[in-house]
Amino acid sequence: MSVYTEIKRITTHVLSEMKLQGEKISMLTAYDYSMASIIDKAGIDIILVGDSASNVMAGYETTLPITLDQMIYHGSSVVRAVNRALVVVDMPFGTYQGNSKQALSSAIRIMKETSADAVKMEGGQEIIESVKRILSAGIPVMGHLGLTPQSIHKFGTYTVRAKEKQEADKLIEDAIALQDAGCFAIVLEKIPACLAEKVAKKLYIPVIGIGAGGGVDGQVLVIHDMLGINQEFSPRFLRRYHNLYSEMTGAVQAYINDVKGGDFPNEKEQY
Ligand code: KIV
Numbered sequence: 001m002s003v004y005t006e007i008k009r010i011t012t013h014v015l016s017e018m019k020l021q022g023e024k025i026s027m028l029t030a031y032d033y034s035m036a037s038i039i040d041k042a043g044i045d046i047i048l049v050g051d052s053a054s055n056v057m058a059g060y061e062t063t064l065p066i067t068l069d070q071m072i073y074h075g076s077s078v079v080r081a082v083n084r085a086l087v088v089v090d091m092p093f094g095t096y097q098g099n100s101k102q103a104l105s106s107a108i109r110i111m112k113e114t115s116a117d118a119v120k121m122e123g124g125q126e127i128i129e130s131v132k133r134i135l136s137a138g139i140p141v142m143g144h145l146g147l148t149p150q151s152i153h154k155f156g157t158y159t160v161r162a163k164e165k166q167e168a169d170k171l172i173e174d175a176i177a178l179q180d181a182g183c184f185a186i187v188l189e190k191i192p193a194c195l196a197e198k199v200a201k202k203l204y205i206p207v208i209g210i211g212a213g214g215g216v217d218g219q220v221l222v223i224h225d226m227l228g229i230n231q232e233f234s235p236r237f238l239r240r241y242h243n244l245y246s247e248m249t250g251a252v253q254a255y256i257n258d259v260k261g262g263d264f265p266n267e268k269e270q271y
Contacts, residue, residue, distance in 0.1 A: 010045050010086040012118065012140050012184040018045070018217070019206040025218025027208055028226070030081075031057050031074040035223060037081035044085050046208070048120065048220060049075045051090040051150070056224040063149045064093045068106055075114030088142050089116040093150040096121055096130045103130035107139050118184065122148035124174025128181055135182040143178035145171055146212065147190035160211075162191045175199045175207075187220060188212040190237070211237035 004023055007014055018025055027046035030036040031053045039047060053074050054066035068091075075089040089110050096103035107119050118140035121127055131141050146161045155161075162168045172195075175186055185206040188196045193213020200207040200216040209216035221238065224230050228243040258264035 004045070005043060007084070009084055012086065015045070015086065015185060015206050016204070019204070025206055025208060027218055027220035029053075029220070029222045029224075030078050033077045033081045036078040039223065040082045040085045045218070046220070047078060047082060047085045047087050049078050049087065049089040049114075049116070050120075050222065051092050052222050054092075056222060056230065062152050064152070066092045068092055068095050068109060072110060072113045075110060075116050079115045086118065087114075087116045088118045088120050089114055090120045096134075097123070097127060100130040100133040103127075104133045104137055107134040107141075108137065111139055118142055120144055120187065122150045124170070125177050128177055131178065131181045131183065141178075141181075141183045143175070143183045143186040144189065145174050145178075145186060145191075146188045146196075149189075158190070160190050160192065162195055168192075168195050171195065172199060172202065175203060179203050179205050188216065190235075211235060 002023060004014070004018060015025060025045050027048055028039050028044050029048045029050040029052055030039050031049060036047055049071065051063040051066050051071065053071070054060045054063040057074070058066065058070075060066070071089060071092050075087070079087050091103070091106055091110065095106035110116060110119055119134065120142040121131060122144040124143075124145055131143070134141055147158060149158070152158065162171045171191065178186055183205060185208060186203070187208050187210065188199060190211035193215055196207065196209050196212035197215025206217040208218040208220050210220045225233055225238050226241050228240040228245055229248070231245050255264065
């Protein structure tokens with residue numbers, strides 16, 4: 001058993017300690033109280049209130065439509081459930097790009113209204129002014145490079161990023177810039193494993209991967225994907241730990257049959 005299991009509260013300091021000690025960091029998304037409570041009690045290190053809520057909770061095709069108010073609703077629901085994990089809330093599209101003053105006020109709203117521990121932002125040098133301004137207010141920031149879903153309309157596809165040298169070099173520069181600005185960790189999404197490993201070795205802050213191979217300091221998955229609630233989404237990097245889609249369908253069908261057949265409720269299930 002890891003010594004970190006005993007730790008009562010994960011902080012950004014504990015995460016950098018984990019990197020130093022070679023302890024892998026576990027991270028999952030959650031968007032509501034009940035799911036966050038299960039994940040936290042199971043011992044996860046970081047819970048990300050991802051803007052993937054736009055996809056898995058609200059049914060939008062991209063992460064762009066979700067609003068700051070909606071992220072705050074999800075974030076505060078998650079925080080109420082969590083005792084141990086570090087809770088990070090994604091800053092949604094349009095609340096920080098190109099305007100550091102607006103970025104700071106969005107981050108302050110997230111921290112005040114959710115009581116989360118940190119915010120996450122997509123992008124490198126182009127958002128560095130916003131990152132620095134948020135950090136100067138004492139708000140911890142997690143970076144996010146590689147496949148950045150908020151820029152889907154710029155790239156046009158969700159394919160692997162930074163396969164070419166030029167993009168890989170830029171990603172390394174961006175990662176260093178985020179670290180130098182003061183980010184406490186970085187997510188690398190869907191990039192070649194050898195590049196992700198190189199970045200993790202270069203940086204002293206933890207690098208968490210999704211579709212970025214095993215050479216990084218930790219892993220993150222979307223909870224709906226790893227539990228098999230989503231049927232349609234099956235990228236190569238996804239490991240499904242359950243098939244909740246068929247389990248839930250079976251349970252709902254059994255309930256329908258019981259109601260229609262008059263089997264539910266029985267005598268013990270009534271007053
Ligand atoms: O929104 C999200 O779920 C994310 C993870 C995929 C890292 O940003």
